[in-house]
Amino acid sequence: MKVALIGLSGYAGKVLYQLLGGHSRVNQVNIYDHNVDEVTTVADTYKGMIGNRDRVYPYDYSEIMNKNDAAFFATPAGVTSKLAQPFIHEGFPVIDLSGDYRLTDPQTYEDWYHKPAAVSGLDEAEYGIADFNHLASTTNYVANPGCYATATLTGLKPVFNSDMFSLDSVIVDAKSGTSGACKRLTESSHFTNVNENLSVYKPNQHQHIPEIMQQLVEWNHEAKPIQFTTSLLPISRGIMATMYVKVKPDVGISEIDELFEAELADAPFTRFTGTELPDIKEVVGTNFCDVGIAYNETNQTLMIVSVIDNLIKGASGQAVQNFNQMFGFAEDEGLKLAQVTV
Amino acid sequence: MKVALIGLSGYAGKVLYQLLGGHSRVNQVNIYDHNVDEVTTVADTYKGMIGNRDRVYPYDYSEIMNKNDAAFFATPAGVTSKLAQPFIHEGFPVIDLSGDYRLTDPQTYEDWYHKPAAVSGLDEAEYGIADFNHLASTTNYVANPGCYATATLTGLKPVFNSDMFSLDSVIVDAKSGTSGACKRLTESSHFTNVNENLSVYKPNQHQHIPEIMQQLVEWNHEAKPIQFTTSLLPISRGIMATMYVKVKPDVGISEIDELFEAELADAPFTRFTGTELPDIKEVVGTNFCDVGIAYNETNQTLMIVSVIDNLIKGASGQAVQNFNQMFGFAEDEGLKLAQVTV
Amino acid sequence: MKVALIGLSGYAGKVLYQLLGGHSRVNQVNIYDHNVDEVTTVADTYKGMIGNRDRVYPYDYSEIMNKNDAAFFATPAGVTSKLAQPFIHEGFPVIDLSGDYRLTDPQTYEDWYHKPAAVSGLDEAEYGIADFNHLASTTNYVANPGCYATATLTGLKPVFNSDMFSLDSVIVDAKSGTSGACKRLTESSHFTNVNENLSVYKPNQHQHIPEIMQQLVEWNHEAKPIQFTTSLLPISRGIMATMYVKVKPDVGISEIDELFEAELADAPFTRFTGTELPDIKEVVGTNFCDVGIAYNETNQTLMIVSVIDNLIKGASGQAVQNFNQMFGFAEDEGLKLAQVTV
Amino acid sequence: MKVALIGLSGYAGKVLYQLLGGHSRVNQVNIYDHNVDEVTTVADTYKGMIGNRDRVYPYDYSEIMNKNDAAFFATPAGVTSKLAQPFIHEGFPVIDLSGDYRLTDPQTYEDWYHKPAAVSGLDEAEYGIADFNHLASTTNYVANPGCYATATLTGLKPVFNSDMFSLDSVIVDAKSGTSGACKRLTESSHFTNVNENLSVYKPNQHQHIPEIMQQLVEWNHEAKPIQFTTSLLPISRGIMATMYVKVKPDVGISEIDELFEAELADAPFTRFTGTELPDIKEVVGTNFCDVGIAYNETNQTLMIVSVIDNLIKGASGQAVQNFNQMFGFAEDEGLKLAQVTV
Structure with missing residues (x-):
């Protein structure tokens, strides 16, 4: 297969490029960038990609559809919803890493993203929380979940699929490294401000809250608004969501343990x-x-x-997993990563 | 005044030594160490204290009482309770940074510390949460609070002094840097394990839980067991306690704001x-x-x-504050620290 | 004394503000900022300086000279040289933390700073490498050395005051934390780029090179251009300069040791x-x-x-030391800092 | 092929295990540990290797040779030289990541490692600086270079293969993250001591110095003892060697650039x-x-x-590269790593 990667310069785009390079069913990755006017190379984009002559092409939707079998959008919220229109119209397979098609209600999108919602296609998009919503081969547009949403939903799935808990008592205290935010230069990403520090940001206002709630309600109609807090850790990579929920009387630890065991057993990348x-x-x-x-x-x-790696399970890895589901490949194709860490 | 500092080699001892050196009412700081047999120097203990010829004397309780007007114990839990007995017996003024005299119930101590409790003196000791329990000049023995307890109690004081909240819903998600643990070499303090990581430790088992509960119950007899979680941050210094509590119906943010304003207004080192x-x-x-x-x-x-600095407000700074209260010095004597950070 | 602090918003200005607050001979610190049009407060400038109502005044040179006995400039290179002109003209005591008056040759300044040099006053300024050039009480204008220059010159002083070494073989491999650069937001200060990394920057082009050479030549006319490399460490604070020089034949370690001992013995803040x-x-x-x-x-x-703390010995602490020399105060006034670190 | 991995618990063993798992010519990796008495699993050794049921067998040399086609030793210096004897005797293919067979002179080994040298086999071992010494298929025993040696030799190769430089002027200022040292718990690996710090260690005494000199002399008989310094960076991973050498008169930058271009062009993993x-x-x-x-x-x-990754190019990756050379596999087999970093 040939796949298009639209948007290389962000963290997710870079990781996705690397993952697709190791995917045995992908013969060719064609890179496009809506910010370039002429062909450049991967080496031009990334200092460390020395000698990498892979081309980066200007964005051109008809060329992308002509030359590729699927497209990954690693472009920002607000940008993707505009670029993706012709693809949706044509029913061309898209895996979208932005937040633009995650929320089914346009007003909710505008309230949390402070941007105009996509003008069409919201109903066609499937929310791809890959370990739980296995995509049908008929899916054409998958909205890849946010990083915080992935960690939170995975942990809460058993809770919202049982009647052992008080669903109005859920507290999520989530923490992320700096690559969870975008590469933009801000006071809050300056080394001297992040290092040797911990800070709460966007209290009760993080844009992943509505997609979490939307999915929780789908799992359990009695879901109530959760408390969701995000803190910035002095690390580059990774998310931990620490969650709390009240257990109903007469429920014991062994039942809870069995519940989690059962609910997470079939999730291919959940341990x-x-x-x-x-x-x-x-x-x-x-x-x-x-x-x-x-x-x-x-x-x-x-x-x-x-816990997850925010850029793999929380973004590009899950995108590959959704891609595998859309095309009927093995779930872990391109994702059997040697974790070369210590 | 002359003061004895017993235990220099731990983090709290080192910071206390520095703070006492800048206290205008302290003429002399005499250092004692129960692990040394002969006189050494500060420079021998700390590589960075180059040229510091201040003496470190072997521990000798009668000499300590003869030569000093007060004693700070910066010795570990389990050790302090033994060393402090003659001081308690004599009514000699002690500021104790260990956990040995914080809990009034010896069984609770043994349950959480897994060590024998102090054989006497538990009733005489005052729990010195300095911003709230101003010590009387008749106090002879102050049990300086734990670092987590200090951050948590300060944030929860308003909650437990009002009827606006559901006291059975309190969740504390607390995080600390590595100097919150002792200097002992463990897997969990190895740089490669802490760096670029976040980990929960001692879930529901941290020994500061009982002192927090003891104080909360004293503030409000309807206090219920809180949820208290501790995580290790990849930083050297500092604690953040993020706390959650359900607000009763019909209580608005302005009342809550006024409550906090009022409850914390007189706490000299709380902002x-x-x-x-x-x-x-x-x-x-x-x-x-x-x-x-x-x-x-x-x-x-x-x-x-x-948030606090675990070694200052959470240990040695609060010890100096308690010392100031015991001897009627200005509350901020020795604590007007230029925060030479950026 | 009353002193003016011009420029609070940079790292050096913040630390200087803190140090002057603890200086027993300074009754009042008046803060001025050339970027503000109306009076603000310290709390407005720094999130962490909660409740600090100290005023920050718009810059006005005549008012500054009228109301103060000395002025510290913590303003950037290129800005200071303009603001300082009336002070130089009046012979008003100035301690200048910028690089604008360190180099006696205007052409050298323009070559390394890529900015116009000061139009006058270069000859009047004294280079204040405080541990070695003790200022006379007649000094009106002191150019406070750069951070790298301070660490490097202190280590090389013995080398250039002896004939034991091949002066054409000096290599300086210096490393600094991020607060050594300014607070500006750049790719190179983004947390994700600094963290878990080490990078060489400005190879052979760092603007502290000419002030180092100027001082070395003053110490020894046979000084030759040194090799000077700067690397960015993933820490907030501190500089290490690792230096290498060839020893002449027949010189032994004991002579070298004695040389260093002797040359550094009288330097008050060198150990x-x-x-x-x-x-x-x-x-x-x-x-x-x-x-x-x-x-x-x-x-x-x-x-x-x-090794030095780049913001204390390498900037604001040395500025206070120079101030002490100018006014005949004890060398360590305001600098007996309790190093509240572990 | 079936390969034995002896020693899983160290950093190099863990990374090697991961790399071999992705090597298309390796069907089976059998793990052995000289410290275990009965069969355990990978999951028992590494908390993060959840559910990994791969077996770890007690060390048994005859079984290892019977069941495998090659053996990787990821055991410590001093241990390997003892374990490896039967393999050397049999001419069984070994890739040895320890330092035990790198030095041809046993006295030099004892001087730098402070341990007895291997009793035999030193002459049979080839020093596998893989980008430059391509192994013959007849090689049975390869001594994989040290991490510092790899970074240093790669940078110095052009210098010692030309007459443009003064070979007696070489200075190497090398810096490493903490995984360069072993996992042992020491003061110098405690988070609080490494974090926000930089320290020089083993000045002029690092055990990689003799293997660097041995190789430099082989490249150029006029090599003179280099200056080699090692500093500990507050990062987990990576080495930078910053090297300095005097250029002879009349040599220009373009010649130097051409020299490096030419000398490094054929090194498969050097850019x-x-x-x-x-x-x-x-x-x-x-x-x-x-x-x-x-x-x-x-x-x-x-x-x-x-610069290198000390655990890949500096240890396990180079081991795989040497393995590839010994068995005639493509040089980059198992080493086409998606660098999933940002």
């Missing part, structure tokens, strides 16, 4: 670690989401810890 | 930052605890963010 | 650590420069390791 | 970046060594900057 709580380092460099739990009897509170 | 949430960096190098809040109307949840 | 090589952490938070040496007989090479 | 100096981040996660240069005309000094 339930039981009461061994996972840390961020164990998943960085992989497409895994590791989930562990700790139950506190004294206050009937369950803590769920969920 | 209420309103809805500007504090970060760790702004208090590192100071004795301040900064507290901010964010209210989420959609789920009636109040988030409280409390 | 010669012998063959115990200093690390960065031992000086961060202090005004000290620690210098150690290691001699390699197999190739007759002496390694000299010099 | 010459010209005057664009490489940083550490660009090679982490890859088997590349990037080399850049900067010439300073004012003092006729050439700076060479060489």
Whole structure:
């Protein structure tokens, strides 16, 4: 297959480029950039990609559709919704890493993204939380979930598929490294401000909240608005979502443990670690989401810890997983990553 | 005044030594170490204290009481309870940075510390959460609070002194840098394991939980067991406690804001930052605890963010503050620290 | 005394503000900012300076001279040379932290700074490498050295005051944390680029090279152009200059050791650590420069390791030291800093 | 092929295990550990290797030779020399990542490693600096170079293969992350000591010095003892060797540039970046060594900057490269790593 990668310069685009290069069913990756007017190379975009002569072409939707079998959009929110229109119109297979088609309600999009919503196609897009919503081969447009949403939803799936918990008591205290934000230069990404620090940002205002709620409600109509907090860690990579929920009376740890075991058993890239709580380092460099739990009897509170690599499971790896589902490839094709970390 | 510092080699001892050196009412700091048999120097203990010829003497309680007007114990839990007995017996003024006399119930101590409790003196000791429990001049023994306890209690004080909140819904997600643990060499303090990582440790088992509960119950007899989680940040210094509590119906943000304003107004080293949430960096190098809040109307949840320097407000700075109270010195004597950070 | 601090918003200005606040001979610090049009406060400038109502006034040179006894310029290169003209004209005491008056030759300034040199006053300014050039009380204008220059010159002073070394063989491999650069947002200060990285920058082009050479030539007319390399460390604070020089035949380590001991003995804030090589952490938070040496007989090479806190000894601390010299105060007034680090 | 991996628990063993898992010519990796008495699993060794049931067998040399076609030793110096004896005796193919067979002279080994040298086999071992010493298919025992040696030799190869430089003037200022040292818990690997610090260690005593000199002398009999310094960076991964050498009169930058271009052109995993100096981040996660240069005309000094991932090119990646050479596989088999970093 030939695939188009639109948008190389962001973190997700760079990682996606690397992952697609190791995908045995992809013969050719053609790169496009809506910000360039003439052909450049990968080496021009990335200092470290020395000698990489792969071309980066100016964006041209008809050429993209003519030369490729599928397209990945790694372009920003607000940009993607405009670029993707002809693809949606033609029913061309798209995996979209932006947030533009995740929310079915345009007003909700505008409230949280402070941008105009996509003018069409919202209903056609499928929300691709890949470990749980296996895409049909008829899917043409998949909205790849946000990084925080992926970690949170994976940990909460068992909770919202049972009646053991008080669904109005869910608290998510999530933390991310700096690559979770975009590469833009801001005070909050300056080394001296991030290093040796921890800071809460966008309290109650993070744009991943509505996609989490939308999915939770789909899983359980009694879902109530969760508390969701995001903090910036002094690390480059990784997310931990630490979640709390009240357990109903007469529910014991063994039932909870069985519930998690059962609910997560079929999720291909989720590993339930039981009461061994996972840390961020164990998943960085992989497409895994590791989930562990700790139950506190004294206050009937369950803590769920969920960790991912925000750029792999939280973005580009999940995009490849969705691509595999759309085209009927093995779920882990291109994702058997040697985690060359220590 | 002459003061004894018992235990220099730990983080708290080192910082306390520095703070006492800048205290205008302290003429002499005599250092003792229960692990040395003969006189050494500060320079022998700390590579960076080049040329510092201040003596470190072997521990000898009668000499300590003869030559000093007060004693600071910066010795570990389990050690302090043994060393401090003669001081308690004599009614000699002690500021104890260990956890040995914080809990009034010896069984609780043994359950959480997995060590024998102090054989006597537990009733005589005052728990010195300095911004709230101003010590009387008759106090002879002050148990200086734990670092996590200090950040948590400061943020929760307003909550437990009002009837606006559901006290059975309190969740504390606390994070600390590595100097919060002791200097012992462990897998979990190895650079390669801490760096680029975040990990939850001691879930529901941290030994600061009982002292927090003991104080909360004292503030409000209806206090229920809180959820308390500790995570290790890849930084050397600082604690953030992110706390959540359900707000009762019909309580609005303005009442909550007024409550916090009022409850924290007289706390000399607490700064209420309103809805500007504090970060760790702004208090590192100071004795301040900064507290901010964010209210989420959609789920009636109040988030409280409390930050401290774990070694100053969370240990040695608060010890000096308690010392000031015991001897009637100005509250901020020795604590007007130029925060030489950027 | 009343002193003016011109420029608060940079790293050096912030640290200088803190240091002057603890200087017993300074009753009042009046802050001015050439970028503000109306009076603001310190709290407006720095998020962490909560409740600090100290005023920041618009820049007005006549008012500054009327209301103060001395002025510190913590304004950028290129700006200071313009603002300082009336002060030079009046012979008003100035401590200038910028690079604008360090070089006596205007052409050299323009070659390295790529800006127009100061139109006058270059001859009046004294280069204030405080541990070695003790200022006379008649000095009106002191050019405070650059951070790299301070670490390098302190380590090389003994070398250039002896005939034991081949002066054409000097190599300086210097490394700095991010606060050594200004607060401007650049790719090279983005957390994701600095973290887990080391990079050489401005090879052979750093603007501190000419001031180092100017001082070396003053110390020894046979000085030859040194090799000087700067690398960016993933830390916030501190500089290490690792230096190499060939030792002449028949010179032994004991003579070298004696030379360093003797040459650095009178430098008030320099600590010669012998063959115990200093690390960065031992000086961060202090005004000290620690210098150690290691001699390699197999190739007759002496390694000299010099470390400073770039914002204290390398900027604001040295500025206070120069101020103390100008006004005849004790050398360490305002600089007896408790290094509250571990 | 079936290969034995002896020693999984160290950093190099873990990375090697991951790399061999992605090597298309390796069907089976059998793991052995000389410290275990009974069969365990990879998951038992590494917390993050959740669910990995690959077996770890007790060490048994005859079984290893019977069941495998080659053996990788990722065991410590001093241990390997003992374990490897039967393999050497049998002429069984071994790739040895320890330092035990790198030095041909046993006395030199004992002087630098402070351990007894191998009793036999030193002459049979080939030093596998893979980009330059292509192994013959008759090689049975390859001593994989040290991490510092790899970065240094790659950068110095052109220097020692020309007559443009003063070979007695070579200075190497090398810096490494913490995974360059072993996993042992020491003061110098404690997070609080490494973080926000830089320290020189083992001045003139690093055990990689003799293997560097041995290879340099082989390349050029006029090689003289180099100056070699090692510093510990507050990062987990990566080495930068910054090197300096005096250029002879009448040699210009264009000749030097051509020399480097020519000398490094055939090195399969070396990328010459010209005057664009490489940083550490660009090679982490890859088997590349990037080399850049900067010439300073004012003092006729050439700076060479060489960077590697210490665990891939500096250990396990180079081991795979040597394995590929021994068995005639493509040089980059198993080493076409998607550098999933940003």
